[in-house]
């Protein structure tokens with residue numbers, strides 16, 4: 152089966168059950184600092200799962216781009232990926248267990264024609280927080296599923312996506328023992344104290360991984376043999392002169408080659424999608440993940456003897472997979488030149504880094520006849536120099552690295568960053584929602600102020616909010632003068648003092664655009680959108696297509712102050728601002 156068929160069938164099936172299709176959200180969460188990437192279909196829908204009405208109603212369906220980097224070290228086997236697509240259907244307080252399970256069953260057996268006997272399911276076994284999910288099991292039983300297991304929270308409970316938020320027991324579906332789908336019954340909200348409060352309006356959230364399910368349905372035990380990855384693998388075979396499936400080779404060598412090809416195709420595909428959503432390689436957060444993905448791909452290329460620049464060519468094969476992506480992700484086509492250029496430049500840069508790293512290693516070898524674990528960690532940390540290559544260099548000189556010391560430092564460092572990112576998670580939308588909400592409205596006023604003072608060429612190109620500050624990127628050619636900064640601040644503060652109402656209207660996309668509501672150029676929006684206006688609907692100060700949430704009146708926002716400005720790349724500026 153082709154991945155595209157699965158996606159089309161899924162969307163069509165749920166449309167026939169009254170669901171509205173929504174476009175995939177960008178991979179980088181907007182106005183949400185809780186995570187670097189969208190990691191599940193429900194993730195962009197959190198405000199709606201918590202009760203905000205969705206402009207398209209209570210039944211939604213989509214295919215959502217996701218990135219999970221927690222599993223990055225696992226990539227290389229048959230079924231792990233950093234980027235993947237997730238199919239999902241949602242009931243926002245509409246249907247619950249009975250319909251959700253019946254829809255899943257009907258789709259699997261009637262649309263995908265899976266034999267009942269090849270299906271098995273698991274349900275939640277119950278614990279102190281929530282009871283055993285006998286209801287789901289009974290529904291499955293009535294439908295004729297014989298293999299039903301009850302498993303504890305670690306297996307049959309999903310969410311919250313962060314530390315707090317909607318979550319609940321789930322029921323998972325397996326085809327010949329392989330998991331293909333998960334129906335989550337979001338009945339609880341985990342609060343900051345770690346308690347599970349019952350939601351007044353329970354939701355259904357489901358997730359089906361496109362890569363895994365396409366493979367399983369095609370009778371393949373390797374996701375990389377599907378039409379999603381084969382064009383990329385073919386390109387790597389061509390570039391390396393090696394075969395993905397090579398029967399003449401001894402098994403271990405073949406599997407090393409396969410592993411490298413999988414890592415390259417996974418990582419470059421991720422890089423393509425991440426760049427398409429506006430991220431550039433750098434040493435921080437999402438940009439750093441992107442950098443690591445490209446670098447890891449280059450390192451794996453070395454295992455296949457690919458010493459010349461290849462990432463751009465592999466990236467092109469992802470962009471060329473029109474069968475799979477055309478029409479769903481317009482951002483790929485819109486940004487194709489930029490994507491290829493960024494990937495190529497990053498590769499050139501990294502190859503230079505490798506050269507200077509090698510030089511550094513050889514200097515250490517000549518001087519000290521050794522590279523210590525901490526020197527190796529420094530090279531790894533500051534140059535991004537792969538430790539395997541340090542080991543290889545030492546090996547050439549009959550030396551060997553104290554890998555235990557290196558690993559100890561790496562683990563300590565990872566622990567530190569984990570604590571940092573857990574802190575980051577805590578400061579996000581989920582926990583400090585009212586502070587973040589104020590910053591969100593401040594972002595709209597700032598956007599309006601910049602356009603008012605600097606001119607309409609100013610366009611938002613990104614934003615990020617924590618509970619301590621907002622960051623706003625926009626198109627503009629030069630640094631703001633002190634006078635301009637003062638004027639922008641005054642504009643925002645005047646409108647805060649006026650205690651203006653913030654109104655939300657739901658309208659067709661075309662009408663929203665006609666009404667002058669600002670929106671991201673190139674974003675794919677649903678046919679009906681919510682438009683937030685600050686001021687009166689007739690004489691607004693700011694009007695933007697946006698998912699919210701926002702304050703009801705500007706008066707409660709406090710005093711707005713710009714604390715820093717810097718360049719955000721060519722033709723782009725970045726300002727940081729706080730509310731005091």
Ligand code: ALA
Pocket residue numbers: 190191192193309333334335356357358359
């Ligand atoms: N949110 C659920 C998942 O990611 C459906 O598996």
